[in-house]
Amino acid sequence: MRKWFKNCILLLIAACTVLAITACSSKDSLQKVRVAEVTRSIFYAPQYVAIEKGFFKEEGLDVELKTTWGGDKTMTAVLSDGADIALVGSETSIYVYAQGSTDPVINFAQLTQTDGTFLVSREKVENFDWEQLKGSTFLGQRKGGMPQMVGEFVLKKHGIDPHADLDLIQNIDFANIANAFASGTGDFVQLFEPTASVFEKEGKGYIVASFGEESGQVPYTTFMAKESYLDKNEATVEKFVRALYKAQQWVEENDADEIAKLVQPYFEDSDVETLAVVVDRYKSQGSFAKDMKLTEDGWNNLKTIMDEAGELPDDVEYEKLVNTKIVENVIKK
Structure with missing residues (x-):
C-alpha cells in the first residue's frame, strides 16, 4: 500500500511538472509586441476586446499595452524603440516625416474613423x-x-x-x-x-x-510603426491586424452592454452602465473602423483639417505614409 501511494505521489509530481513546463513553453512561444496607446479611452474598445477575447494569443502574440498619455510621448516611445507599435493620431506620422526622418512611421491599420x-x-x-x-x-x-x-x-x-x-x-x-x-x-x-x-x-x-x-470621416486613430519594423516583422504585423480585425467584427456584431462588460476592467472608475452608453454612442456615429483600411479620402480630409488649423508642415502624399497591403491581405484571407 505504501509503495502504491508513493508511486501515485511520484506520478502526480511528474504530471504537475509536465503541465508547468508546457505552460511556460506555451507562454514563451508567444511573440511579444509592445504597443503604446496615446490615451486610455472606450474609443479604443476593439483593441481591448482583442486582448480580452484572446484574439492576439490565437495569433501567437503576447501584446504588452502601455498608455503614454499624449501624441508626443507616444511617438517618442516608438522612435526610441520603447514600443514596437503606436496607437495614435495619423497627424503624428506627418510631423515625424516633415522633420526629415530616414525611418518614417507608417500607418498600417485604422482603429477609429471619426473624432472621438x-x-x-x-x-x-x-x-x-x-x-x-x-x-x-x-x-x-x-x-x-x-x-x-x-x-x-x-x-x-x-x-x-x-x-x-x-x-x-x-x-x-x-x-x-x-x-x-x-x-x-x-x-x-x-x-x-x-x-x-x-x-x-x-x-x-x-x-x-x-x-x-x-x-466627418478622418483617420483619427491608427496603428503605426517605423518602416524598418514593418519590413522586418511583416508576418507579425499581419497577425496583429488579423486579431484586431476579428475584434472589430465582434464589436460590430455585439450589443453595447456586452462590449461594456468585456472592457470594463480597463475602466475601473466607470460602471458598466455608463460604458454601455458610451459604446452605443460611438457605434451609432460609426466611429469604429470595422474594415481598418485608411482610405485616400480620409487622408486628404486629415490634411485639410491640419491645413486649416495651420498645422500641416508638409503636403505628404498618401502612398508615402500609408500601407494598406497588410489590411487588404487580412480581409482577403
Whole structure:
C-alpha cells in the first residue's frame, strides 16, 4: 500500500511538472509586441476586446499595452524603440516625416474613423446652438493634436473663429484637461469618453454636441510603426491586424452592454452602465473602423483639417505614409 501511494505521489509530481513546463513553453512561444496607446479611452474598445477575447494569443502574440498619455510621448516611445507599435493620431506620422526622418512611421491599420471627443457645457443647455460659444471660455485640447485641430475645424464650420470669438485655452496638459474643467476652468470643454459621460452623470457638465458627427470621416486613430519594423516583422504585423480585425467584427456584431462588460476592467472608475452608453454612442456615429483600411479620402480630409488649423508642415502624399497591403491581405484571407 505504501509503495502504491508513493508511486501515485511520484506520478502526480511528474504530471504537475509536465503541465508547468508546457505552460511556460506555451507562454514563451508567444511573440511579444509592445504597443503604446496615446490615451486610455472606450474609443479604443476593439483593441481591448482583442486582448480580452484572446484574439492576439490565437495569433501567437503576447501584446504588452502601455498608455503614454499624449501624441508626443507616444511617438517618442516608438522612435526610441520603447514600443514596437503606436496607437495614435495619423497627424503624428506627418510631423515625424516633415522633420526629415530616414525611418518614417507608417500607418498600417485604422482603429477609429471619426473624432472621438464631445463638447461639454458647464451649464445645462436645453436648445444648444454653436453660436452660444461666442464670448465663452473654451477649454480646448493640446495644440497640434487631432482633437484640437478637429475642434477648430468644426468651430470654423459653424462660423466661429476660435482665436477671436472666444477665450481659447490650450496650455493645459492633455492628461489634466478634465481635472481643470472639474475645478472650474472654462464654460465649455472638449472631452473624450468615458470622461464626458461620467461628468454628465455626476452633474459636472453636459454633453451638447459630438465633434465626430460634425467633422466627418478622418483617420483619427491608427496603428503605426517605423518602416524598418514593418519590413522586418511583416508576418507579425499581419497577425496583429488579423486579431484586431476579428475584434472589430465582434464589436460590430455585439450589443453595447456586452462590449461594456468585456472592457470594463480597463475602466475601473466607470460602471458598466455608463460604458454601455458610451459604446452605443460611438457605434451609432460609426466611429469604429470595422474594415481598418485608411482610405485616400480620409487622408486628404486629415490634411485639410491640419491645413486649416495651420498645422500641416508638409503636403505628404498618401502612398508615402500609408500601407494598406497588410489590411487588404487580412480581409482577403
